[in-house]
Amino acid sequence: MKRLALVQIGHGTVGGDVIRQVVAQRAQWQEAFDLDVRIAAVAGRHGVVLIEDGGELSEGDLLNACERRGMSATGPALTEVVPAVGNADAVILMDASAGESATDALVAALDAGAGAVLSNKAPMALPLSDPRAVTLWDHARSGERLKYEATCGAGLPVISTLQTLLNTGDDVIEITAAASGTFGAIFSSVARGVPFSIAVADAKAAGYTEPDPRDDLSGLDVARKALILSRTMGRRVDLDEIEVESLVPESLADVSIETFMAGLGISNAEIGAQAAKAISERASLKYVATVTPDGDIAVGLRAVPLSTVLGALQGPENIFSFRTRRYDAYPTVVSGPGAGAAVTAAGMIGDALNLARDMVK
Ligand SMILES: NC(=O)c1ccc[n+]([C@@H]2O[C@H](COP(=O)([O-])OP(=O)(O)OC[C@H]3O[C@@H](n4cnc5c(N)ncnc54)[C@H](OP(=O)(O)O)[C@@H]3O)[C@@H](O)[C@H]2O)c1
Structure with missing residues (x-):
C-alpha cells in the first residue's frame, strides 16, 4: 500500500x-x-x-x-x-x-x-x-x-471546471461571479428593503462576515479570487491591476469596529437608491467579479438582470458563470455554498x- x-x-x-x-x-x-x-x-x-x-x-x-x-x-x-x-x-x-x-x-x-x-x-x-x-x-x-x-x-469545482474548459481548447469570453457569501447575504437583505447597515449587522451576527466586516466590504477577498481566476487563464496580472469597488466609506476606514458599525448608516441612502433602481429595472444588486481574457478585471456592485442565473441568486450562495466560445448563449455555471468548514x-x-x-x- x-x-x-x-x-x-x-x-x-x-x-x-x-x-x-x-x-x-x-x-x-x-x-x-x-x-x-x-x-x-x-x-x-x-x-x-x-x-x-x-x-x-x-x-x-x-x-x-x-x-x-x-x-x-x-x-x-x-x-x-x-x-x-x-x-x-x-x-x-x-x-x-x-x-x-x-x-x-x-x-x-x-x-x-x-x-x-x-x-x-x-x-x-x-x-x-x-x-x-x-x-x-x-x-x-x-x-x-x-x-x-x-x-x-x-x-465547488470552479478551478477544475475552468482548467478543463481551457485544456479542451475552449476560449473564455467572460467569467462573471458572485464569489462572496457575505455580500450575497447582505444584498439579498437589501433587496427585501433592509437598510444596508442593518443588513451588514445581521450578516455579522449570523457569522457570515469576518470579525471586522471591513475585511469583506473592502472587496479584497473577491479581488483575490478574481486574480486567481485570471492567472488560471494565463493572465500575468497583479492585484493592483484589478479595479476594486470598496463599500467601506473612507471616513470609517480607520476607526474601531464598533464606531464603523455605528456609522455605516451613512451608506444606507445611496445603496438603498441603487437597489431600488435595480428592482425597477427587473434587476438585483450583486457584488460581482468580472474576468475577461484580455480586458479589464473588476469587482464591484452591479445591477444584474433577474432573468440571468446570477441575478436570480438569493442568499449567501456563490455562483460562477463561464461564458465561452462553446458555452456562449447559455454559459456553464457552477453554484452552491462557497464557504464552510x-x-x-x-x-x-x-x-x-x-x-x-x-x-x-
Ligand atoms: N472558512 C471558510 O469557509 C473558507 C473557505 C475558503 C477558503 N478559506 C481560507 O482557508 C484559510 C483558513 O480559513 P479558516 O476559516 O480555517 O481560518 P481560521 O479558523 O482563522 O484558522 C486559521 C488557522 O491558521 C493558522 N495560522 C494563522 N497564521 C499562521 C501562520 N503564520 N503559520 C501557521 N498557521 C497559521 C491559525 O493558527 P493558530 O491556531 O495557531 O492561531 C489557525 O489554526 C483562510 O486562508 C481562508 O481564507 C476559508
Missing part, C-alpha cells in the same frame, strides 16, 4: 475539518485506492508538531496532541518539515492558514519534491515580481504538484487525493 503524509498548516475552521475528515475516511481510502493517508504534522502560528503515528490517532487525540504541546517547537521549522516526515511515498502540505506566512514553506516543499494544496488565497495572490509567486504558479499550471481548488468557491476541507482533500494519484505511482 502506498503512503501519503499530509502536513496540515492551520488547524482552525478548515484545517480542523481536514483532520477530522482524514481520520474518518482513512479506512475507505485504504480500501478504495490502496492508499494510506495520514496526518504527519500539524502547524500553527506557534510551530510544528510532528505526529509520528498520526494515522492511528483519533481526530480528538490529534488536536489534543497539538494543544498539549502548546504548538511549541517540538518539530522542525515549517520550511524543513518535508525531510523530517518519514515513512511516506509522498508528502503534501495543506495550507489552511491565513496570510502569506506559509509561502516559504510551500516553496521549500515543492523544491523538495512534495506537493501543496491551498485554501489560503494569499500566497497565490502575491505579486509576480516575487519569485515565490512565480514558483507557485509554475507548479499550479503544470497541475502536477500544486492545487488550489478551495481558494475560489471552497469545495466541511465543504472547504473536502475541496482540499479532493485536491490532495488527485495529486497523490500522480505522486505515488
